[in-house]
Amino acid sequence: MSASDRSPGGPRVHRATVTRIHEHLPGTRSLFLRLPAGERLAFTPGQFVSCALPVGDDPPLVRAYSLASSPEDDELELCVDRVAAGPGSGHLFTLAPGAEVEFTGPFGSFALAEPPPAPLVFVGEGAGVAPLRPMVRRALERGGSQPITILHGARYEQELIYRDDFEAWAARHPRLTWEPVLRTTEAEVGSIDALEGLVLERFVRADADRSRRFWICAVGALPGRLRDALRAAGYERKAVRVEQW
Amino acid sequence: MVRTEILPKIRIIYESGEPERTIEFEGSGPFHHDGEPGSILDILLGHGVHLEHACGGKCACTTCHVIVREGEENLSPSTEKEEDELDNAPGLTMHSRLGCQAIVKGDITIVIPKYTINQVSGSH
Ligand SMILES: Cc1cc2nc3c(=O)[nH]c(=O)nc-3n(C[C@H](O)[C@H](O)[C@H](O)COP(=O)(O)OP(=O)(O)OC[C@H]3O[C@@H](n4cnc5c(N)ncnc54)[C@H](O)[C@@H]3O)c2cc1C
Ligand code: FES
Secondary structure, eight states: OOHHHTTTTTEEEEEEEEEEEEEEEEEEEEEEEEETTTOOOOOOOOOOEOOOOOOOOSOOEEEEBBOOOOOTTSSSEEEEETTTTHHHHHHHHHHOTOOEEEEEEEEESOOOSOOOOOOEEEEEGGGTTTHHHHHHHHHHHOOOOEEEEEEEESSGGGGGHHHHHHHEEEEHHEEEEEEEEEOOOGGGGTSSHHHHHHHHHIIIISSSOOOOEEEEEESSHHHHHHHHHHHHTTTOGGGEEEEEE | OOOOSSOOOEEEEETTOOOOOEEEEEEEOSSSSSSSSSBBBHHHHHOOOOOTTTTTTOOOOOOEEEEEEEEEEEEHHHHHHHHHHHOTTTTTTTTEEEEOOOOBBSSSEEEOOOOOOOOSSSOO
16 A cells, blocks of 8 residues: 555655665764656755655554755755664665655745744754754845854764754855854753753843744754743744754 | 443544544553544544644644544643644634644544645745
8 A cells, every 4th residue: 555545635645766875973864865757846945744654564654854955956855863763763774775765745834935034043953953954045045134043952063963064154154153052961961951051041031132033943842942931031923933853 | 242431432524525433442542653642643543544644743734633523622722832833724723623732531523624735834
C-alpha cells in the first residue's frame, strides 16, 4: 500500500531520491533529495515535509522534517538528528544514496515569506537551526535594513551545524549577527539554560523595544517557554513564532 | 459476554460523505505513537481509523483539524500552543480542535472536514 492509497483526496505524495549524504557530526546528517525530472516543490522558507516512513507494520510512520534548503536550490535538504531508539530517525539513518523517500507537503506556518520591516531574531538549538537557515537567507536576499540576529544554541562547538554558512553570510551582510551560545556547564541542563537566559536578558530586560519578530525552534519545552515569556513581556502574539520538535 | 461497563464513544462524521463510524475506547492510552496520549488522533489511529497528521501529532500542521459537534466538555481545554496552530486551520470554526492535542474524557461527536491543503498563512 502506498501513501497515496492511504488517504484518498489527501495531500499529494512526492517520491524523491537520496543523491548524497553529508555527515555534520556523528548523529546529525543531511540527506539531499532530488525529485523526478520536471517536478519541483514550491515551499516557503521554514516549512517542513511529512515523510511516510516504512517502519514496522502498515500504515507507514509519519514524521515531519524541516527543509534546510531554500526554494531556489536544485535539491531538497533534510537535516536529521538520530534520536535514541527513535523509529523514524533511525530509518532515515539507514538510507544510502539511491534510496527513495516518500513525503507530502510542504506544511507549516512556521515560515517566512517576506521579511517584515522590524528587527528579526532567530533562535535555534541544535538541528533546530535547519528551518531557520532558509528563512535567514530569504530575509537577506530580499534586502532591507533591519538587523537580523541568529542565536545559535548548542552543547559544544562541533554541534554548531551550518556555522560556515552563517559566518559567511554575516561577513557579507553587516546587518546579520550570528552568535553561538554554548552550554557552559552540565548543571544548566534541566534548569534555565544559556540560550533561554540570553534571550530573556537581551530582549526582555535590556530594553523596552517590543517591535522585534521572533522565530524559535528547538526540541522540547524551550520554544514554548520562550513564547510565553516573550508574550508576557509585551511582544505581540503574532510576533513570536515557535516550532517545537 | 455481557458488558457491565459503558465505554466512552467517539462518533466520526465525514464531511466528504464517507459513511460515519463510531469507536469505543477503553483506558487513557497511549493507543498509538502519535499525538498526545488519549487524544482524538491517538485513539483513532490506535483503532485503525485514519486521520491526517502531517507533523506526526506535534501541533505543527493543522491537518488533524476536527470540528466538535457534541461533547466539547468531554475534551481537555485547548492550550495556547493549540490555539496558535489552530489559527492557521482552513475552515476554522468556534468548535474546531486539533485532533492530536484534544484529549478525550467522554463521549464526543466529531466532523472531519474535507481535506484542504494547509497553505502557509500569516507568515509575516
Ligand atoms: C514541524 C517539525 C519539524 C521537524 N523537523 C525536524 C528536522 O528537520 N530534523 C530532525 O531531526 N527532526 C525534526 N523533527 C522531529 C521529527 O519529526 C521526529 O520527531 C524525530 O525524528 C524523532 O522521531 P523518531 O520516530 O525517530 O523518534 P520518536 O520515538 O518518535 O521520538 C522520541 C522523542 O524524540 C524527540 N525529538 C524529536 N526531534 C528530536 C531531535 N532532533 N533530537 C532529539 N530528540 C528529538 C521528540 O520530542 C520525541 O519525544 C521535526 C518535528 C516537527 C514537529
Ligand atoms: S497532527 Fe499536526 S497539528 Fe495535529
